[in-house]
Amino acid sequence: MIALPWRKWLRLTIIYALCGVVLFWALAPIYWVIVSSVSTRAELYSAPYKVWFPSAPTLQNYVDLFTTGPRYRDGGFLPTADLMGAGMRNSLIYSLATAAAVTIMSTLSGYVFARMRFRLKGMIFFLFLLMMPLPIWVSLIALYFIMSQVGLVDNLLGLILITTTLLLPLNIWLMTTYIRDLPQDLEDAAFVDGCGRWQLMASVIIPLARPGMTAVFLVALLSAWNSFLVPLIFSTTARSQPVTVVLSFFIGQYEVAWEAMSAAAVMTMLPPMLLALFFQRYLVRGLTVGAVAGT
Amino acid sequence: MTLRSFEDRVFVLAVLLPIALLVAALIYVPAVDTLRTSLTNRNLRQPNRPIEFVGLSNYQRLLTGNEMWQVTERSLTVVALTLPLELALGLGVALLLNERFPGRGIVRTLVILPWMLPPVVNGFLWGWLLNGEYGALNGLLYQFGLIDQYRFWLRDPASQLTWVAIVQTWTRFAFPMIILLAGLQSIPVDLYDAAEVDGAGWLARFRFITFPFLLPSFAIALIVEFIASFQIFDVIWTLTAGGQTGGAINPGTKTLMLYNYELVFRDLRIAVGSALSYLIMLMSLAVGLFFVVRLYNQGTKR
Structure with a gap:
């Protein structure tokens, strides 16, 4: 050398x-x-x-x-097996469904905002963005009572709907700017061929916008898996509690079994860690590009 | 193009209507409802009392009482401790990773990890690290002879907010780091070359080239991190809040978000909690609106 x-x-x-x-x-x-x-x-x-x-x-x-596990308090004393198993399952369904819903809705509406012109478009776009800086409590307090009246408290569907809605504005913005910057000639050619809007989405926009959609999907997946405050309020039993909420119950009033607690913490952070290690480029882009444009 | 056909109209409606309904039903309608509740005397501890309109008295009570100001002071303390720590650390690591060396990509990937983890787990990680009986920090300092007996780091109320700021910094410093790194990489290299020819030292180059170029990135990082630390909840919940199992919430680190949770879901004083949520909104309104208007302009430009 x-x-x-x-x-x-x-x-x-x-x-x-x-x-x-x-x-x-x-x-x-x-x-x-x-x-x-x-x-x-x-x-x-x-x-x-x-x-x-x-x-x-x-x-x-x-x-x-x-399996057996020590028992932790969650109302009555539940064995961790029931809590952790259910928590992992709930988190998986919750974050995958949320990410899918966010990706589909923000891609479709991103196209509408980027390429179509109609009355009130600017106002609708502004109203979507305006909910972003609202401190979450302003909506959550009354929402809790509304959701409990329609039976969506302690319900995975309720969690998915709320978190999807909270994640939509930034991701709609992301997809709008992403699709706006795509080259338009393929779309024009498709129109000349008599292609309808839905067909255009499926055969032109989605293939072209795939990198942007991947970023949106991964960011939404990570955000939903990591979310805590919304599930803490809206999930009351193992029926819908994601693993972040389950973990917070392990901190008992008098004693914490740190070795079991550590295993639970590793299970909770393993999926985000793997996402971060394998898809960092997408995640970093999705998590920073909106912030940069916003300021 | 304007909506040319019936088909286009159906398309726009089919795409936007579900989203508009979700946003209206889950965000705006509840927000108005919360505002209305804040003007009443609703309290779930007294379910049989008739709900009456009481004007702004909930706001008045919050603004003239002591607790809200103490809580606000704690939130601002967290912000004031976190922002300089985060930005200094973010700048330091960004300068380091702006250098070229083998393995830079791996270091970058690993340094970002804490930011990707659930904040509620981060609070737990540090709670365990700082544990007074078996914690790793005690073990480390003891083995190096820096302390002669184990300490309960989180027990002293005076230092709790500092630890919250440190854990928040650990969780979030990657964000300013990335923003500043992108800023650094946008500086034209020939500027440095020219400065070197003119005999400018390292410090002069930082002062007159790097720093002015980085100011916009600093502004971005400051605003985003202000919002993040002003509205901190998850980290405190597992680190120092206590009361996870229904007991009292530790007043030492009760910030605005925790106070709002306590008012609504522990004390069941719905109306007062609603008023507080609107006061918090007013406090962060200026920063938030600025952000939204910028996004709107970026998103609608042709």
Whole structure:
């Protein structure tokens, strides 16, 4: 290997040292919860000396979590198996359905706002955007009583509807600007061929807008999985509680079983972590582009 | 093109009507209802009392009482602690990742991770890290001889808000980092070359080129992070709020969003809670409207 000049070595050394510090800050809490989740209670509670890697890593905490498990309070004392299993299932249905609904609705309306002209268009667009900065409580308080009257409290459909609506404005905006910037000649050609609007969506717009739609889908998926306040209010039992809410119940009044709790936390953050590792480009773009344009 | 045909009209209606109905039924109608409730004496603790119109007295009670101001002060404290921390850290990491070196992409991916996790999990992660009996921070400091006995980091009410700001910073610093990194990468390289030829040192280049170019990115990061930390809820809920299982909510970190939750869903004082939600809206109105008008202009330009 060719010897680099010492200044280059020095520069790289400083850069990697700083990267080490930054990565320690960003990852140490995540590392620690993963270690905790595969440790035995005896080792975890071995204060004042800490073991930074378990001497005998075990998956027992995860097995317990989904089979018998310790009991936690959720009204009555429920075994974690019922709570965690239901929580993961609810979160999966909730976030996938929300992401699908947001993607379909924002793509269709993005096309309408980008390409069609009609009366009141500007006003409708503005009214959709205007709900974004409304502090969530302004709607949620009365919404709770409305939803309970129509039987949509503690109901996955209710959660999906609310979260979809909350995510729509920004994503409609994203798809509007995305479709507006697509080249228009393919659409014109399709019109000349006598193509209808629905057919045009299916055969021209959706194939062209796929990268934008992917970003919208992934951001909505992440946002719904991570959401907490809406489900905390609108889900009252394991029938509809997503895993973020289930996790918050593990923090008991008097005692927390940290090893089981850690396993539950890892299960909760695993899907977002995988999304972040594999689809970072889409997520970062979807999460920042609106903010940049808005200011 | 204008709507040429019956078919186009049906298309627009079929697309926009469901969305308009959702937004109206789930956002705007409840918002008006909440406003109406805020002008009454509705309280679910007294379900048999007739609901009467009481004018602005709920607002008056909130504005003249002590609690709302204490709560607002806590929210502003969180904002004041979080914003400088986040922006400084975001700028530092952005400057680091703006350098070229092997492995930069991996570092960027990993540094962003905390931002992608559910904030409610982040509150838990740090609660466990800072635990007084078995926490990792205690273990680390003890093993390095920096403390001689374990401490209950979160027990002291005076330091709780600081920890909330630190955890919020951990959760969100990736956002300013990315915005500032994009800003850095938009600076033309020849400016630096020219400055170097003119004999400008590292500091002068930062002061006269990097900093002015980054100001718009700073503004973006500031506004978004202001809203995020002003409306913080999830992180506090698992870190220091207490009362998850129905007990009292810890007053030390009771910020505006937690206070609103407590008023409505714990104390069942619906009318007062509704009034508070509108006061919070007024507080964040200027920032929010600015944001929306910019988005509207961007979205409707040709």
